[in-house]
Amino acid sequence: MFALADVNSFYASCEAAFRPDLKGRPIVVLSNNDGCVIARNKEAKVAGIQMGAPFFKVRQACEQHKVAIFSSNYALYGDMSYRVMTLLEEICPKVEIYSIDEAFIDLQGVSNCKNLETFGHEIRDKIDKCTGLKMGVGIGPTKTLAKLANHAAKKWSKTEGVVDLSLLARQRKLMALIEVGEVWGVGRRISKRLNAMGINTALQLADASPALIRKHFSVVLERTVRELRGEPCLEPEELAPTKQQIICSRSFGDRVSQYSLMREAICSHAVRAAEKLRKENRYCRHISAFAKTSPFADGEDYYGNCCSIQLQIPTQDTRDIIAAATKCLDDLWKEGHRFQKCGVMLGDFYSQGVAQLGLFDEIKPRANSEQLMAAIDLIHKDGKGRVWFAGQGVERSWEMKREMLSPAYTTRVNEIMKVRMI
DNA sequence: TCTGGGGTCCTAGGACCC
DNA sequence: TCTGGGGTCCTAGGACCC
Numbered sequence: 001m002f003a004l005a006d007v008n009s010f011y012a013s014c015e016a017a018f019r020p021d022l023k024g025r026p027i028v029v030l031s032n033n034d035g036c037v038i039a040r041n042k043e044a045k046v047a048g049i050q051m052g053a054p055f056f057k058v059r060q061a062c063e064q065h066k067v068a069i070f071s072s073n074y075a076l077y078g079d080m081s082y083r084v085m086t087l088l089e090e091i092c093p094k095v096e097i098y099s100i101d102e103a104f105i106d107l108q109g110v111s112n113c114k115n116l117e118t119f120g121h122e123i124r125d126k127i128d129k130c131t132g133l134k135m136g137v138g139i140g141p142t143k144t145l146a147k148l149a150n151h152a153a154k155k156w157s158k159t160e161g162v163v164d165l166s167l168l169a170r171q172r173k174l175m176a177l178i179e180v181g182e183v184w185g186v187g188r189r190i191s192k193r194l195n196a197m198g199i200n201t202a203l204q205l206a207d208a209s210p211a212l213i214r215k216h217f218s219v220v221l222e223r224t225v226r227e228l229r230g231e232p233c234l235e236p237e238e239l240a241p242t243k244q245q246i247i248c249s250r251s252f253g254d255r256v257s258q259y260s261l262m263r264e265a266i267c268s269h270a271v272r273a274a275e276k277l278r279k280e281n282r283y284c285r286h287i288s289a290f291a292k293t294s295p296f297a298d299g300e301d302y303y304g305n306c307c308s309i310q311l312q313i314p315t316q317d318t319r320d321i322i323a324a325a326t327k328c329l330d331d332l333w334k335e336g337h338r339f340q341k342c343g344v345m346l347g348d349f350y351s352q353g354v355a356q357l358g359l360f361d362e363i364k365p366r367a368n369s370e371q372l373m374a375a376i377d378l379i380h381k382d383g384k385g386r387v388w389f390a391g392q393g394v395e396r397s398w399e400m401k402r403e404m405l406s407p408a409y410t411t412r413v414n415e416i417m418k419v420r421m422i
Numbered sequence: 423t424c425t426g427g428g429g430t431c432c433t434a435g436g437a438c439c440c
Numbered sequence: 441t442c443t444g445g446g447g448t449c450c451t452a453g454g455a456c457c458c
Contacts, residue, residue, distance in 0.1 A: 032426050038458095057424090099457080099458045102458080184456095187455065218432060219432075220456080243429085244429090246428090246429095247428055249426095249427065250426085250427080296424095
């Protein structure tokens, strides 16, 4: 048995948790660069603000409904996520963190000592009491059914946030009510093709022949079918899987046409990517950089390109990664475009920097690399000072917009919430 | 004017090998 | 004129997730 617990409208709820004055008002959180709507509370959904809509298209509706609008504040959401996950780990036997706001809980053995639905309510109450965030809990014999149960827990308020699908009859009753596109693993494209085959509900998908589904789609969807029938195909993950790839990219606050600005941005993404790499304790050999113009710009030719470099020796030294990324940039740079976004990708990971060298190779690893990188990381971790690479620039006029950013309530002492006793 | 960022997995097809 | 069979590895692209 699995449970899937997730926080309702996570980003919007994090903002609301520190702003009791907004109670009852619609709240919306925007993506990086204040681009699209990526989270809405219940009131904002009622007001008809669409998920994923570009902000400029819903700005008027927001004003009309007095919506409170926030730029994304990942320092806040990351810290709140950490609190939620830590609490879950305190009260649940095995927790697998699946995303910033949801976790699978392996319920093996739990049903021997308590009713699963009761346990679901205990989880909800604990998180609500300690963080002010409301979770939905779905329970089922497979991860896919637990996901579906969670969906139902949020959709029907009379469930009070907990749905237990242990019994086959309940599974089938619920699946008959749910559109196939709501099933975990079925996106827009696949649901369209399924509809064309006459499969419209989750139940119809569960009753389809796995062999037929595999023939028309893939083993991935076949697994989904089996999971819907209660046959577990997705195992509980013991350890967090190691990353295969690290990507750091951002849209620019304003379009960039100047090489020097683009170079600063690429350097900065390279620096962040290298930090992530060291945090994962990995070394990489494959480095690439990409840049693209906006696909939505009328009357402009779209240009996007990606170039990469394979190093001789795996590295985790920021200087190597900057050098490679800027070399890639020079290969892809084209004058005369208004670029919208760029980024750096790392891949081909090793657990150490030493590779077998050829007999006549003249490459020598950098001296003191580890100490230097450790020193830089420490300075940033302490937060007592800042050092950066010259290539990152000083003004950084290309940086993204976050015009409606809330304070870092939980991670910066001088931005902590003040409470006045009256 | 203004459209996010960061990942995963699978498959098909080409290059290459014997 | 006739033009195999079986395999591996890599990459690009498509689909999905939050």
